[in-house]
Amino acid sequence: MEQYHKKKEKNVDGYIESFPELKEELNRFIDDKAKRILKALKDGGPILGGMNETMPEVSTALGIASWFIAKIQGKVVASDQGPDMIDRGGEMVDSNFMCSLIRAGFGMIEAEMLPRPSMLMAATSPCDANVMLGQALFDYEPWKNIPRFIVDVPYEKTEEHMEYFAEQQRKLLAFIEKNSGKKLSLERLKEVAEESNKEFQLMQELQDLKKAVPCPVQWNWGSDAYYVARLLAPGDPEGTRFLEKLLHVHEERYKKGLGVEGVEEKFRYIWFDVLPVFKNKIFYRVEQEFGGAMIMDLYAYNPPWTIIDTSTEESMFRSFARRYAADNPMTRQAMATMNMYTEDIKRIVQDFNIEAVILPVHRGHKDVNASSKIIRDMCKKIGVPFTTIGCDMFDERYMSSEQIIDKMVLFFQSAGLI
Amino acid sequence: MEFDSNILEIHNYIHALSLKGVKIRKYNSSTTKKMLKEKLDYFVNYAQSPSIILRDDTHVDLGDSQSGSCSIVIKTKTLPIINDGRITLVGPDIVESTRKSLPFGQIMIVGGEKIDELDYEYIYDIQYIDGWIRGYMVRSMYKNMWCRVNKDAAQKGLCFEIIGKTLIDLAKTNINEIESVEVIFITTDQSDMQLLYNIDLSIEKFLKENRKNQLKNDGYEIDCGFDCQTCVDKETCDRIREAWKDKIQKQNSDYQ
Numbered sequence: 001m002e003q004y005h006k007k008k009e010k011n012v013d014g015y016i017e018s019f020p021e022l023k024e025e026l027n028r029f030i031d032d033k034a035k036r037i038l039k040a041l042k043d044g045g046p047i048l049g050g051m052n053e054t055m056p057e058v059s060t061a062l063g064i065a066s067w068f069i070a071k072i073q074g075k076v077v078a079s080d081q082g083p084d085m086i087d088r089g090g091e092m093v094d095s096n097f098m099c100s101l102i103r104a105g106f107g108m109i110e111a112e113m114l115p116r117p118s119m120l121m122a123a124t125s126p127c128d129a130n131v132m133l134g135q136a137l138f139d140y141e142p143w144k145n146i147p148r149f150i151v152d153v154p155y156e157k158t159e160e161h162m163e164y165f166a167e168q169q170r171k172l173l174a175f176i177e178k179n180s181g182k183k184l185s186l187e188r189l190k191e192v193a194e195e196s197n198k199e200f201q202l203m204q205e206l207q208d209l210k211k212a213v214p215c216p217v218q219w220n221w222g223s224d225a226y227y228v229a230r231l232l233a234p235g236d237p238e239g240t241r242f243l244e245k246l247l248h249v250h251e252e253r254y255k256k257g258l259g260v261e262g263v264e265e266k267f268r269y270i271w272f273d274v275l276p277v278f279k280n281k282i283f284y285r286v287e288q289e290f291g292g293a294m295i296m297d298l299y300a301y302n303p304p305w306t307i308i309d310t311s312t313e314e315s316m317f318r319s320f321a322r323r324y325a326a327d328n329p330m331t332r333q334a335m336a337t338m339n340m341y342t343e344d345i346k347r348i349v350q351d352f353n354i355e356a357v358i359l360p361v362h363r364g365h366k367d368v369n370a371s372s373k374i375i376r377d378m379c380k381k382i383g384v385p386f387t388t389i390g391c392d393m394f395d396e397r398y399m400s401s402e403q404i405i406d407k408m409v410l411f412f413q414s415a416g417l418i
Numbered sequence: 419m420e421f422d423s424n425i426l427e428i429h430n431y432i433h434a435l436s437l438k439g440v441k442i443r444k445y446n447s448s449t450t451k452k453m454l455k456e457k458l459d460y461f462v463n464y465a466q467s468p469s470i471i472l473r474d475d476t477h478v479d480l481g482d483s484q485s486g487s488c489s490i491v492i493k494t495k496t497l498p499i500i501n502d503g504r505i506t507l508v509g510p511d512i513v514e515s516t517r518k519s520l521p522f523g524q525i526m527i528v529g530g531e532k533i534d535e536l537d538y539e540y541i542y543d544i545q546y547i548d549g550w551i552r553g554y555m556v557r558s559m560y561k562n563m564w565c566r567v568n569k570d571a572a573q574k575g576l577c578f579e580i581i582g583k584t585l586i587d588l589a590k591t592n593i594n595e596i597e598s599v600e601v602i603f604i605t606t607d608q609s610d611m612q613l614l615y616n617i618d619l620s621i622e623k624f625l626k627e628n629r630k631n632q633l634k635n636d637g638y639e640i641d642c643g644f645d646c647q648t649c650v651d652k653e654t655c656d657r658i659r660e661a662w663k664d665k666i667q668k669q670n671s672d673y674q
Contacts, residue, residue, distance in 0.1 A: 119673075124662075147673040148669070149673060150666045152662070152666050155646070156646050171670065175670070175673060178673075179673070197484075200483075204557075205472070205473055208471075208555070208557070211468040211469075212468075212470055213468075251472060254470065254472075255472075304557065304564065305483065306483055307482075307483035307484045337626065337644055337645070338629075339625070339626060339629060339644070347558050347559060350546065351468065351546075351556075351558055352468070353468060374638070377636060
């Protein structure tokens with residue numbers, strides 16, 4: 001965590017974020033989560049180590065510490081240790097082509113950087129590399145006696161498949177209860193689910209504001225809202241309070257017809273994948289120097305989310321299942337046919353007045369690489385300029401932020417936007 | 419024609435609902451009364467700018483995640499089975515809504531002799547009319563539609579007759595090949611939309627096949643189905659999945 005903050009300070013040189021006080025609050029969520037893990041480690045309390053973010057409301061409802069590996073990996077690759085971890089993991093798996101975030105995960109296992117959990121949860125989503133990393137964690141010798149559970153996420157989204165997945169979620173809950181020594185009442189789960197519904201509705205309202213020209217919501221807040229609602233404070237009234245505040249300040253700007261402070265919006269584009277860990281060096285500059293407003297990224301997009309139906313136990317688990325399998329970013333698009341990806345982009349372009357589409361084609365995301373031509377053809381059909389970048393979202397050594405900006409600027413110029 | 423049986427099914431279903439005593443209203447968009455004309459002049463926003471309705475200004479949400487939503491567009495060459503210009507409303511109208519949210523089903527039946535010459539995905543997009551009606555916001559998403567009406571529009575009389583007429587006019591104006599349009603709205607109950615969900619599944623299958631054929635025409639080599647249910651490799655995939663499920667279950671059972 002210290003390493004991350006140190007690196008972050010370096011990155012923010014010259015970078016001004018809208019509503020820094022809210023960013024501070026968001027960082028406090030991260031610190032609190034880390035502190036809860038440290039406390040549980042010290043006291044011998046239960047810790048759930050997770051490979052995916054399915055049903056995060058359970059940890060909140062039971063009041064147990066939990067970590068989600070991708071977020072720790074993200075923090076590590078954003079720190080000074082990032083390149084070392086990526087290389088270390090690359091040597092372990094003998095590959096430089098695997099997603100660098102996953103490679104860093106392997107490196108982190110070997111470097112003993114992950115907090116020892118009291119139970120482990122892996123999943124068959126959203127990608128093969130993540131499944132492999134889960135298997136590596138399960139095979140990790142010092143953790144071989146830690147109870148583990150694999151959530152089997154179905155590829156299809158029919159009612160029959162959702163029923164199967166809901167059953168998986170029930171079994172996951174039973175597993176967590178057994179290994180944490182805590183029993184979850186239906187009433188408590190319902191209370192947390194209803195709070196979580198409020199969070200998702202606030203995210204949706206925030207997304208609506210992005211339709212405005214100029215857009216009052218800076219590029220970072222969409223995925224940060226996801227981060228709070230899904231990972232840092234899911235179903236937690238503190239998360240709702242934060243999102244309420246976040247929405248309120250942006251609603252006020254919208255009512256006054258204001259865009260992002262200090263930005264003269266000239267055109268609008270989307271970056272439809274994960275944001276790179278060195279994102280502050282890219283989007284802020286494009287915004288400041290060229291007036292390019294980045295309206296949507298993969299994790300900022302709310303399709304919108306399934307609301308948890310708390311009327312019965314069955315309906316609750318069914319909607320938890322649908323929320324993860326059909327709505328959760330990346331799982332939604334990667335575990336579906338190409339139609340989902342192209343339709344999501346099309347809807348965003350048409351609803352949010354998007355003038356350019358960037359598909360970063362992160363080199364670890366082989367599915368996106370493979371589909372880029374289909375997406376290009378779709379964009380051509382609806383008349384929106386499209387380009388790919390071909391960068392590595394977690395390793396700037398592969399393609400620097402300067403090179404990425406150069407590619408973006410060339411694209412915006414050729415599209416007649418600047 | 420792919421959807422003719424679905425169109426008949428919808429018409430029969432609405433008839434059955436009326437026999438059950440469900441309130442059903444029918445309007446004809448071609449016989450516009452003076453009062454409605456004035457309202458249309460007010461509500462239709464020819465500048466078409468994206469609309470935003472804040473939560474505090476909301477009169478009613480239509481088809482939000484809690485209430486349920488389904489939106490479909492069906493095409494046919496068999497013009498006699500379309501009631502051209504008809505707008506049918508099953509359930510309460512906007513101003514009658516006593517709740518903050520209503521279930522929302524929107525069905526567009528479009529017809530034309532040359533409709534098959536058009537890309538179905540192009541026709542499919544006519545259902546999204548965000549920004550065309552003042553005080554009416556459309557949150558579009560793949561297969562669903564969540565709309566919002568603001569307090570001012572509800573007070574000034576925005577109703578489904580106006581929304582339906584706008585949909586019909588826009589469809590006919592924007593796509594020359596569309597000769598007939600019928601629109602049906604359902605706002606009663608989520609259970610009343612079950613039929614729509616089933617039809618939606620068959621449309622989805624058609625869309626996937628359509629997409630596959632388009633890609634083939636564009637020069638892509640596709641050797642699998644676009645839908646797992648119809649894919650020739652389904653049996654192989656299912657066998658792999660079953661083996662995988664067994665492995666997972668065995669591993670999980672040690673810790674249950």
